Amino acid sequence: MPDRLRIAVQKKGRLADESFTLLKKCGLNFSVRGDGLLARVKNLPIDLLLVRDDDIPNFVASDASDFGLVGENVFAEEIMGVKAFDIKIVRRLGFSRCNLCLAAVENSAIKDPSDLNNKKIATSYPSILKTYLKNNNINATCVEMKGAVELAPRINIADAICDLVSSGATLEANGLKVFETILESEAVLVGSNRTLVANKQRVYERLLSRIDGVISSKDSKYIMLNAPEDQVDIITKLLPGSDAPTIIPLSADNNLVAMQAVCTENVFWETLEALKDKGARSILVLPIEKMMN
Ligand code: PRT
Ligand code: ZN
Numbered sequence: 001m002p003d004r005l006r007i008a009v010q011k012k013g014r015l016a017d018e019s020f021t022l023l024k025k026c027g028l029n030f031s032v033r034g035d036g037l038l039a040r041v042k043n044l045p046i047d048l049l050l051v052r053d054d055d056i057p058n059f060v061a062s063d064a065s066d067f068g069l070v071g072e073n074v075f076a077e078e079i080m081g082v083k084a085f086d087i088k089i090v091r092r093l094g095f096s097r098c099n100l101c102l103a104a105v106e107n108s109a110i111k112d113p114s115d116l117n118n119k120k121i122a123t124s125y126p127s128i129l130k131t132y133l134k135n136n137n138i139n140a141t142c143v144e145m146k147g148a149v150e151l152a153p154r155i156n157i158a159d160a161i162c163d164l165v166s167s168g169a170t171l172e173a174n175g176l177k178v179f180e181t182i183l184e185s186e187a188v189l190v191g192s193n194r195t196l197v198a199n200k201q202r203v204y205e206r207l208l209s210r211i212d213g214v215i216s217s218k219d220s221k222y223i224m225l226n227a228p229e230d231q232v233d234i235i236t237k238l239l240p241g242s243d244a245p246t247i248i249p250l251s252a253d254n255n256l257v258a259m260q261a262v263c264t265e266n267v268f269w270e271t272l273e274a275l276k277d278k279g280a281r282s283i284l285v286l287p288i289e290k291m292m293n
Contacts, residue, residue: 001009001063002173003045003197003199003200004045004046004047004200005044005045005046005047005067005155005196005200005203005204005207006046006047006049006064006065006067007046007047007048007049007066007067007068007133008024008048008049008051008055008056008059008060008064008065008067008068008069008070008091009023009048009049009051009054009056009068009069009134010050010051010052010053010056010069011032011050011051011052012071013052013053014096015053015069015070015071015096015187016024018064018095018096018187019069019187020032022069022093022095022211022214023048023069025150025214026210026211026213026245027043027044027053027206027210028041028043028044028046028207028216029041029042029043030042030048032048032050032103035048036050036097036191037050037051037076038050044203044206044207045069045199045200046195046203046207049064049065053070053074053284056068056069056070056074056190057070057074057075057078057079057085057087057190058078060087060190060191060192061063061078061082061085061086061192063192063194066191066192066194066196066204067090067189067190067191067204068091068190069187069188069189069190070187070188071096071098071185071186071187071188072089072092072183072186072187072188072191073098073100073103073125073128073164073183073185073186075087075134075190076087076125076127076128076183076185076189077125077126077127077128077260078127080127080128080130080131081127081209081244084204086192086193087191087192088190088191088192089188089190089192090091090188090189090190090191090195090208090209090292091116091188091189091191091211091270092186092187092188093186093187093188093189093211093215094186094215094218095187096185096186097166097184097185097186097188098165098166098185099166099178099181099182099183099184099185100128100162100163100164100165100181100182100183100185101123101162101163101164101165101178101180101181101182102116102121102160102161102178102179102180102181102182103160103161103162103163103176103178103179104159104160104161104176104177104179105153105175105176105177106151106175106176106177108159110159110160110179111179112139112179113136113138113179113180116133116138116140116159116160117138117139117140117178118139118140119140119141119158119159119160120140120141120142120143120157120158120159120160121140121141121142121143121158121159121161121162122143122144122145122149122152122153122157122158122160122162122163123142123143123144123145123149123161123162124144124145124147124149124160124162124163125160125162125164126142126147128162128183129142129162129181129182130142130181130243134164138183141159143156143157143158145203149161149162149163150163150170150171150174150176151174153174153176154175156291161176162182164176164185175220208221209292212230212289212293213290213291213292213293216264216291216293217288217289217290217291219264219265219266220263220264220288220291221258221262221263221266221267221285221286221287221288222262222263222285222286222287222288223239223242223260223261223263223267223281223283223284223285223286224258224259224260224261224282224284224286225258225259225275225280225281225283225284226250226256226257226258226259226280226281227256227257227259227278227279227280227281228255228256228257229249229255229256229257229278230255231278231279231280232247232257232259234278235259235260235275235278235279236261238271238274238275238278239262239263239271240263240264240265240266240267240271241264241265242261242262242263242264243261243262244261245259245260246259246260246261247259248260259280262288262291267285272285
């Protein structure tokens with residue numbers, strides 16, 4: 001269907017659930033069932049291509065898909081490995097965060113990237129690793145592994161590893177310690193430089209504006225409070241990431257005003273305590289479900 005926008009999404013795995021959640025928050029109505037490769041969005045001309053994450057950059061580059069949701073680590077590996085690959089990051093999505101790190105056995109002689117000269121490093125990310133080594137003038141050998149990279153030092157396949165880390169529990173369980181972060185990764189929306197036909201472009205623009213709305217409302221909160229009129233300026237400065245709040249005089253008491261504001265950063269208990277300290281009362285913090293600027 002050439003007029004339906006195609007988005008490649010990981011079918012199963014660490015990216016899948018949050019990718020589906022993001023698209024559902026954007027109002028896309030679809031269900032993912034069984035072994036199907038395609039999920040049809042019922043209320044918009046969009047098809048989801050359900051695939052393995054490693055295939056997503058290639059599908060976008062080769063026009064099998066218009067866009068894709070993928071880890072920046074996989075995107076970077078493809079971009080650094082293939083020349084003239086027509087694919088770019090359109091948006092950072094803020095989920096599936098992890099770091100691509102260099103690690104070695106705790107108490108080993110390798111404590112710093114410069115200690116890697118003439119050593120072997122096991123990784124599933126050979127292109128990113130080789131680029132890093134070249135840029136840092138390190139002369140090491142890259143040992144490519146498809147998985148279980150953390151076992152490489154123990155079985156003497158390599159002296160160090162270059163692997164993804166999120167909580168760090170896997171490295172710790174294998175007696176390994178991070179000494180350098182090569183790449184900070186999160187899920188990204190990727191697309192190409194190809195021109196879309198007009199109706200696909202319209203659907204894409206609607207989707208992108210909804211994605212922006214979901215991203216900006218994620219950490220945003222609506223805050224409501226009452227405050228003494230002479231404290232308004234001080235209280236405004238305390239509201240995290242908010243522009244000018246709405247101020248409404250309270251007729252019941254001339255010295256009090258009601259203040260309402262959208263805070264685009266997290267509102268912590270410490271913020272509420274500081275607001276209370278400056279005379280704010282009846283403070284309410286509400287989640288924002290949708291936002292469009
Ligand atoms: O089947 P398919 O090919 O689609 O999936 P996959 O098995 O190749 O990938 P998957 O689902 O494991 O990961 C998809 C994406 O999630 C990755 O490309 C990253 O962008 C992101 N991500 C986020 C992670 C992690 N966190 C992560 N922790 N990918 C892998 N890991 C590994 C890590 O390497 C370690 O071995 O999980 C293990 C546990 O991590 P710790 O540090 O929490 O112990
Ligand atoms: Zn994969």
